Amino acid sequence: MDPINFVILAAILFAIGAAAVLLRRNAIVAFMGVELMLNASNLALVAFSRIHGEIDGQVMAFFVMVVAAAEVVVGLAIIIAVFRARQTISLDEPAELKG
Amino acid sequence: MSFVTPEIAWAPLAPVIIVLGAAAIGILIESFVRTPATRRIVLLTLSVVSLVAAAAVAAVQWATLDGAGTIVLDGMMTVDRQALAWQIVILVFGALGALLFAARTRAGEEAFTPLGSVAPGTAEETLARRKGFQVTEVFPLALFAVGGMMLFTSVTDLIFLFVALEVFSLPLYILVALARRRRFLSHEGALKYFLLGAFSSALFLFGAALLYGATGDTNFVRVSEGIATVTGLDPLILSGAVLVMSGLLFKLGAVPFHSWTPDAYQGAPTPVTAFMAAATKAAATAALLRVSYEALHGLAWELSWLIWTVAILSMLLGTVVALVQTELKRMLAYSSIAHAGFILVALAGFPADALSALPFYLLSYGLATLGAFAVITQVRERGEDGTVLGEATRLGQWAGLGHRSPWLAGAMALFLLSFAGIPLTAGFVGKFVAFSAAMSEGAWPLVLVAVIASAAAAFFYVRLIVLMFLTDVPEGQEDAVEVDHSPLARAVVAITVIGVVLLGIVPGPVLSLFENAGVLLLGAAG
Numbered sequence: 001m002d003p004i005n006f007v008i009l010a011a012i013l014f015a016i017g018a019a020a021v022l023l024r025r026n027a028i029v030a031f032m033g034v035e036l037m038l039n040a041s042n043l044a045l046v047a048f049s050r051i052h053g054e055i056d057g058q059v060m061a062f063f064v065m066v067v068a069a070a071e072v073v074v075g076l077a078i079i080i081a082v083f084r085a086r087q088t089i090s091l092d093e094p095a096e097l098k099g
Numbered sequence: 100m101s102f103v104t105p106e107i108a109w110a111p112l113a114p115v116i117i118v119l120g121a122a123a124i125g126i127l128i129e130s131f132v133r134t135p136a137t138r139r140i141v142l143l144t145l146s147v148v149s150l151v152a153a154a155a156v157a158a159v160q161w162a163t164l165d166g167a168g169t170i171v172l173d174g175m176m177t178v179d180r181q182a183l184a185w186q187i188v189i190l191v192f193g194a195l196g197a198l199l200f201a202a203r204t205r206a207g208e209e210a211f212t213p214l215g216s217v218a219p220g221t222a223e224e225t226l227a228r229r230k231g232f233q234v235t236e237v238f239p240l241a242l243f244a245v246g247g248m249m250l251f252t253s254v255t256d257l258i259f260l261f262v263a264l265e266v267f268s269l270p271l272y273i274l275v276a277l278a279r280r281r282r283f284l285s286h287e288g289a290l291k292y293f294l295l296g297a298f299s300s301a302l303f304l305f306g307a308a309l310l311y312g313a314t315g316d317t318n319f320v321r322v323s324e325g326i327a328t329v330t331g332l333d334p335l336i337l338s339g340a341v342l343v344m345s346g347l348l349f350k351l352g353a354v355p356f357h358s359w360t361p362d363a364y365q366g367a368p369t370p371v372t373a374f375m376a377a378a379t380k381a382a383a384t385a386a387l388l389r390v391s392y393e394a395l396h397g398l399a400w401e402l403s404w405l406i407w408t409v410a411i412l413s414m415l416l417g418t419v420v421a422l423v424q425t426e427l428k429r430m431l432a433y434s435s436i437a438h439a440g441f442i443l444v445a446l447a448g449f450p451a452d453a454l455s456a457l458p459f460y461l462l463s464y465g466l467a468t469l470g471a472f473a474v475i476t477q478v479r480e481r482g483e484d485g486t487v488l489g490e491a492t493r494l495g496q497w498a499g500l501g502h503r504s505p506w507l508a509g510a511m512a513l514f515l516l517s518f519a520g521i522p523l524t525a526g527f528v529g530k531f532v533a534f535s536a537a538m539s540e541g542a543w544p545l546v547l548v549a550v551i552a553s554a555a556a557a558f559f560y561v562r563l564i565v566l567m568f569l570t571d572v573p574e575g576q577e578d579a580v581e582v583d584h585s586p587l588a589r590a591v592v593a594i595t596v597i598g599v600v601l602l603g604i605v606p607g608p609v610l611s612l613f614e615n616a617g618v619l620l621l622g623a624a625g
Contacts, residue, residue, distance in 0.1 A: 007312065010308075014301075014305050017301070018298070018301075018302075021294065021298045027290060027294065030294055031294065031297070033298075034294070034297040034298055034301055037298070037301035037302075037304075037305065038301050038304060040305065041301065041304040041305045041307075041308045044305065044308040044309065044312065045308045045311060047312075048308065048311055048312035051312065052315045054315075056311075056316075056317070057308075057311060060258045060311070060317065063258055063261075063262055064258075064261070064304060067261065067262055067265045070265065070269060071265060071269065071297055071300075074269045074272050074273060074293065075272075075293055075294075075297065077273070078272060078273070078276055078286070078289050078290055078293050079290065081215065081216065081218075081276060081286055081289075082286045082287070082289075082290050084216075084217075084218040085218045085219050085282065085283060085286055086283070086286075091290075091294075
């Protein structure tokens with residue numbers, strides 16, 4: 001199969017992820033959207049790596065995975081702190097910062 | 100398959116290694132020194148010493164730089180004068196920020212919560228407070244952030260740039276969530292900052308992946324060669340470049356990528372706001388310069404539309420919304436959005452002058468920002484029973500501050516005048532060099548908008564000055580506000596006042612230093 005199809009799939013996944021971040025009101029779901037975007041980038045990197053016939057892109061994908069894991073740690077910590085304080089993780093609920 | 104061990108020139112990496120090494124040692128100290136009070140002093144000393152040492156090493160490197168600079172890590176990073184200038188600016192902000200982090204009120208209260216993991220208002224929180232717990236992790240976290248920012252200014256590879264972006268962003272997300280008072284606000288600010296920040300870094304990463312696909316490399320120079328030679332992949336290159344720029348503009352806080360700025364600035368503990376406002380903007384500007392001049396220079400014409408639109412929107416929205424704010428930290432946040440617009444004005448058309456103008460602009464802006472937020476930590480509310488509460492950040496509470504504490508109010512007035520760009524302050528010189536860089540590329544309509552926006556912005560800065568000096572303390576409110584006295588915060592105010600005045604009156608030496616720095620080792624421009 002032509003590897004460019006994987007790039008198209010990556011673009012679709014990226015768009016779904018971005019839509020989830022911008023539209024969903026649950027912090028966890030929004031966060032999953034971010035993860036989907038990062039993994040779509042990984043898929044694109046690996047597919048391009050295949051197209052160019054070299055392994056650089058695959059190595060980069062490993063770096064991205066490590067960074068994404070670190071980001072999950074920090075993100076979930078903040079979301080749990082918010083949940084403990086408010087008993088909800090809706091992004092509409094906390095509305096003390098306005099204007 | 101055999102691997103060749105890469106040759107690494109360690110010496111040019113020394114400033115970054117010092118800072119990140121000190122951060123790792125700080126984590127060790129965290130586990131081995133048990134009393135919070137000792138830990139705080141040890142970590143403060145470690146942070147300030149390592150930051151100053153790193154700045155000294157960077158200065159020595161600057162003086163002894165061989166030719167234009169050194170390429171390190173097989174082209175992943177370049178250490179040239181431009182990179183060293185930004186690194187020193189960020190280290191200065193980091194050292195001042197560390198002093199502010201350690202500042203305490205007269206009653207011995209820190210800006211940070213005693214235990215970040217417990218919910219506000221619970222018995223556990225009271226217990227942690229009574230036991231004298233302290234979140235001293237803030238110092239290593241700040242060091243990691245500074246190290247990441249230093250990398251961010253000198254990296255010349257898109258994927259490495261992404262890693263550096265996360266290295267400095269992740270500690271900042273945590274720091275924002277650690278306020279001692281108004282913890283709900285702090286959590287909310289951190290959540291919004293985190294989600295939008297993660298979103299923007301994902302945008303950046305996908306853009307980097309697209310550029311890699313189109314040009315076959317992520318190294319800035321080879322990306323720019325690819326942009327010049329590759330044909331038939333224009334949509335891929337263009338969307339990649341726009342996504343990469345969007346990710347960086349997010350960190351800069353420019354419209355339409357600004358929505359995290361007011362919430363994060365208001366929610367964060369004020370010392371963190373001070374550090375983040377000054378240092379993140381400097382790091383983002385440095386990376387924006389390097390990416391635009393080294394990698395995307397071939398797209399100058401296409402990207403100028405993006406930069407023009409974003410600059411005009413930032414200046415207008417930042418100024419107009421700041422006019423109607425009644426909360427001081429929020430007002431300064433919107434003013435920082437307007438400043439992001441001014442920074443982009445200098446960048447429009449990618450003039451070579453911007454390379455020397457923007458470090459000066461960011462230095463003057465950062466010093467005034469650090470000083471202004473340091474003053475905010477000193478003005479406190481007082482409760483019914485006379486206990487000192489959190490910071491008084493409503494504008495009305497600042498009425499008559501000039502009578503309570505003329506020096507502090509005078510310092511704040513100086514910082515505000517510097518933001519507004521009044522002559523004899525650093526802000527004026529900064530705006531002057533930034534706008535003349537834009538004029539050199541013929542971007543006069545942009546400069547016109549910038550000058551009008553500056554004039555309008557002067558209104559809300561001056562309004563606060565009038566409130567402080569020409570308004571009396573409201574009847575019955577004499578005891579509602581207390582001026583605190585923290586030696587560390589006062590020291591930061593004093594240092595930044597001296598900096599702003601010196602840069603405003605005798606900018607020559609620093610300007611010529613930065614002119615020296617206006618050269619990139621690689622790339623089409625400069």
